[in-house]
Amino acid sequence: MRSTIILPILLGAAAALGGNSAPEKSVIQIYNFGQSVAWDAPWRFTGVGRSTGTGFLIKGKRIMTNAHVVSWAKQILVRRYQDPRPYAAKVKFIGHDCDLAVLEVEDEAFFEGLEPLEVGELPKVRSTVITYGYPAGGEQISYTRGVVSRIELQTYVHIGNLAFLGVQTDAAINPGNSGGPVIQEGMVVGVAFQGATGLENTGFFIPPSVINHFLKDVEDGTYHGFPRAGIRVIALQNPAYRKSLGLAATGPGARVDLVLPSSAAKGILEEDDVILNVAGFDVGSDASIMYEGNRLNLTAGFHGAQHGDKVQVKILRKGQEQSVQVPMTVTEEEKMLSNQYDVLPRYYVYGGLIFTPLSIDYLRTLGRNWADSAGSEMFYELYYRRNEKPEVNRPEPIVLAGVLAHPVNANMKAQSRSLVSKINGKAITKLEDVVEALAQPGVKEHLIEFLQNDGVECLSRDEADQANPKILKTYGITKDRRL
Amino acid sequence: MIQLPLSMRLTLALLIALAPLGTMARSTRDDAQSVMRPSLVELEVARKLFDYQTPWTRTSGNLRKSALVVSADQVLTTADGLSNLTLMRAQRDGRGKYYEASVVWVDYHANLALVKVEDSSFWKGLKPVELLTKVSPSDEFQVHRWKGGNMESRKAEFSQVVVRQSKLSLYDFAQFELTTEMTAAGWGEPVMVGNKLAGLLTSQARNTATLMPAPFIRHVLDAHKKGSFAGMGFFDFTWQPTENPAIHRRYEFPGEPRGVLVIDGAKLNGQTNVIQRGDIIVQVDGFDIDTQGNYLDPMFGRLLLENLSTRQHFAGDQVPIKIWRHGKWAEVRFRLPKVDYGIRQVPEHQFDQEPEYLILGGLVFQPLTGPYLRRWQDYYNEATAPFRLNYYKNDAPTKDRSGLVVLSNVLPDPYNLGYQDQHSPLVVSQINGRTVSNLKDLAEALRQPKDGYHVIQYMKSDNIKRMVVDAEGAAAATKRVLERYGIENDRFLAGTAGK
Structure with missing residues (x-):
């Protein structure tokens, strides 16, 4: 059997119309000279590595890219479209969970003549997108056109143990494309970030909802990350189980199977609560919601919340419908299960x-x-x-x-x-x-x-x-x- | 006169010089084979084999083993491969008539069995072989077996003595590693020194075979003959070497460093006070223990102290142990627990027992056992079973739980709708509020549904924690599943003759 491995892609992407008629001018090539540590000899750094990726200008004179493009950076250099001059850049914010980062460039000359790209809406399945970037195989910017093949939760391999909304496209996304904009009608509809070895014509990009969540999170000057509810919800399709919880043999609603001991939802949600609605999304018996025309696992319904927010959840408990506010928090506890970066x-x-x-x-x-x-x-x-x-x-x-x-x-x-x-x-x-x-x-x-x-x-x-x-x-x- | 080249002259000289030696080697082998011919027997064993993925199915398998005449009407072999046998036949001289044979006595822990043949004509001309009382690394070993109607005899060279776990059990004892050109051995092939038995081969990996030495075999057989065989005993405490002298200083051990440090005390036979964590063991059964855990064995030299549990003892015997505890010397008497697969929640082996299972409307439950865990290696070629199952492998039974049961499979049916994608086995915690240690507990729990439902609670895992199914419709669903999937019975529980 052929194995499928999803890998982050250090590279960039494509071409378009609409919001910005020449987006390539706002696409930035990024060079990272990085050095990580030996985890079993933690005082020791590894050798300096050079990697390249892509980014793009967004409003506020910031460059958006992937977190993995600039992780463990000792020095970051950026170059504009068709401009030979390198500029020094710094990481302003980095979200390793959602694999996004924002860079700053001190030299004002860098921004001369550049227009920021705007973030658009989640593209429709079967619609066409173009990725812009600086992938391997050449020095010039590259454009690849593809269709949106599928939209669902994907494991973000940079962090390793978390899944967020991801968009699959058949546009070639190769090493070096990472961090590059995916454009539709002149608007950014995604950030290219990973590919899958073993599958043909399969690349993934980060959709606008995740990009916007990251940008909103950093508005207060600190990146907190995506909070979690700390619960496990599973399908509720067995007729007897449904009946025992006061439900019809078929119909909507999924079951809380576990509330983690560390969860802020402890005492608010209980095992065997039936989740009927999350943040306005009705929940199916297979623990899914309908999100912009795509059936996704209901955890996607919680992903809109920021650290400290509460998500309204409609439940059925002991035959009674009720609404509860589930606190969403980011905890450090699961950190050792995640890939770690930039922290010695x-x-x-x-x-x-x-x-x-x-x-x-x-x-x-x-x-x-x-x-x-x-x-x-x-x-x-x-x-x-x-x-x-x-x-x-x-x-x-x-x-x-x-x-x-x-x-x-x-x-x-x-x-x-x-x-x-x-x-x-x-x-x-x-x-x-x-x-x-x-x-x-x-x-x-x-x-x-x-x-x-x-x-x-x-x-x-x-x-x-x-x-x-x-x-x-x-x-x-x-x-x-x-x- | 024809001059031969020098190289050819030398070759001829060598050939002439070697000719008598070659004749001598052949003659030695012929002598050995003539000794073995009236004593070496081949056993053909047919037995039931089980697929733990579908525990209600049986297939058959055959194997051939070697055995040796040890008395007027019995042959000796290893116990390995004799479980679940349906037919055993013995053949002498490596060819000709097969005689029906049966097991007189078997002990899987000792890995020994005595087999008899009722037909007296089988025994005509057969001659018992004597077992050596002492086996030495310097002995010249020959290994024999019948193969394709001829006797295969190979030299075996001593490599080392190792104290290693018995092939079919949990205790350690001294075994020989021998190097031999014989292949696929390890099925009771006798290894001889002269005309006496030095031991039986129990396994082989590449050209290294493991020998169960004759003194060990004698020790067990003599006790069996006397009716005093109480089973194999073992030390149920764990120790670590103390080559680090700082350990002795920390424990204020007087004099030169020696002995080993107990890191997990004894638990069985109510002996928690006899050997405790933190004890330094300096003497076992009269033998001094060094910092690596070795004693000086009179027959084999330096051996790990584990061998002292079987060297002259069986289960129930008292073994004197000298320890350093809390700054004082103490002499304790350790009563050897009987080795038993039930000393762990997940029994390593199950011999002469068909796999148990119980089907509830397509939910297939099985005990968590060693053979069940090995199916990942046998069928999926994976190194180990899933972590969540392996995790329990070395746990001892507790007051509340003697064993474990898993939901091993789901046979899809409307009754179990919603659970049909459950591919990973789940360890059962409780059913209808009752702790489930075995399938009898499970069957009993199913007699007491809760408000018309069976509530199945699983151990913590990454997977579903609870299932609820209809109690009233269970019997009809089970009947439907049995018919649809071609299964005769909804359960096999040990000791219940199928129902």
Whole structure:
């Protein structure tokens, strides 16, 4: 079977009429000189990489592009259409969840003669769009025409674990197109952002609703992100189940199967509530809504809300219809399940032991089969424990990411790359706990306990204290911690 | 005079010199084969095989095993492959007549079985083989089996002694790794030293075969003969090496570092106080334990302490253990628990038992077992079963839950409309408010619907948490599903003869 992998595309896009008769003049080529970090040696940066993408001018002298085009940037250069001069740019706002970013250019000369592009409406399926950009294969701007093939929720691969509205087109979207405008009648109807290997003529762009959500979010000077309701709603089509909830055997309404313990909707929505309407959209028995002519999962109905908003939801509970206001919040809790960017990982190095928070980025350092190598404890901790065993208060699980070889730790063979449970009897729930536990007075031999197999390791305090500076020097670590 | 080139002269000289040796090697092999001929037997085993995707279906399979005459009317073989057998026949001399055979005694944990043939003509001229009391790495091993009517005899070279989990069980014991050119072995082929049995082969990976040594076999068979075989025992605590001297300092261990640190205490046989987390074990059954967990075995040298649970003991025996606990020495007597597949919520094996299932209007429920989990490897060629199932694999039974049941499949029907796309197995938590540990619990729970519905609650997962189906229409739906999908019975529960 041929596998399908959706990839972000670092490139640009196409041509049009209407709102702006020469949109290509407002299409910008972006060069990112970036450097990310080694997640298992978190003080260390990777080599500097150069990548290119596309952006376009929007009102307010801002350049819109994809977040993945400018992630981990050390320096960003932008070039205008048919203009050889590079200009320095900076990230003003970046939304890694929706893969959008806004750049600023200090040099006013950059904007001379440029007209901002305007964001239009969600294009219709089967309508024609043109992508503009600077994809691989040449230096000049490229235009590709295609039709809108499908509109539904898509996983945004840059963040990895979230799905928002995405538009599929058969217009070629290739590496370098990323961040480029998708134009229909002179208006921006999308931002090209990812493609699918294994499928032919399949590219995806971010629709106006997501673009506008991002732009509205940053109006107060801070990007919060897309909030979530923290519930799982599933289809309600079994006649007996429907009857047991006071519904006809067939008809609308989907069922709340789970309210996450951390959800702001806890106490407002309950399991077995039947969702009849979300933000004005009627909900079908398959947990879908009709959104501008497209049947989408009802989560799309929540996507219009900003952090702190409330969404009106009509429910049927114990046979009674009622309306509730569901608070929508952005939480940090799910962060370790998302790909992380532009934030340097926290760490603490002591006696050659490298402690760092558990994250999906860290686990990827275990290799291609990281899901198997990580072991069930680590996997469960990463994906499920927060919601399934919230009574175990571990907001930031800590792993022993590695051991920098030195005589002081030479005999510690058993537990590298393990989740830390306790140090000197203190439960480890965040990185600061590690620092605190190792600083406890009166301890001669540190006792480190691990979650996997309940194993333990010991480390002589005097020897470790003495060895610390030498270990840091040997391995070129300028600071023993980033808290 | 014809002068031969130097190279040819050398070749001839070598051939002349080697000729007597070749004759000698052949003669040794012939001698060995003449010893084996009246003792080596081949078993043809026909058995039922099950598809855990459709547990109501059966297919048949055949395999051939080796066995060795060990008494006037019994042959010895491994237990592997003897479960769910429908017909077993024995053949002598590698050809000719087959004789119906039956299992006299089998222990899957020990991986040993004794087989008899009623027809006395089978035994004429057959000769029992003696089991070695001691097997040494320096012995010269020969492995034999019948193959295509001839005896295949190959040399086997000692590679190492390993303390490793028994092929069909959960305890560890000392086994030999041998290198041999014989292929696809591991089905009870006898390995001989001279005319005595050094052990039986239990598995093979490439050219490395695993030998169950004769002293272990003798130990088990002698106990069986005496009627004192209580089953295999094991240590149900977990330890880690203490090569890190800081561990000893932390635990204020006196003197030179030695022993191993217990990281998960004993739980079975009510022995939670006997071996506890934090104990340092320094001696087991009179043998000193080093920091890597080894003791000096009189026969095999340095071995992991796990071997001391089977070396001279069986389940129920008391093993003296010396420990360092809370800054004091203590001598405890550890009563060896009997190894049993039920020590885990997900039993690793199920021998001589057909797969259980229960169908409720197209919802197929099965116990979560090792064979069920292995279907992902057997049928889908995947490394492991889904995480949400594997996660429970090593859990011990609790007071509230002895085992687990999964919704393994949905056979689409109007009754289960809305659940037909449920492809991932779900672990059942409760049905109608009753905890479900096995299918008997499930059947019982279905007798007590809630307000006319069956409410099925699943363990937490990424998937649906609850299903509700109609109780009244269940019987008719189940009947319809059985007819439509060609299934004879709606259930097979162990010990209920099909209903």
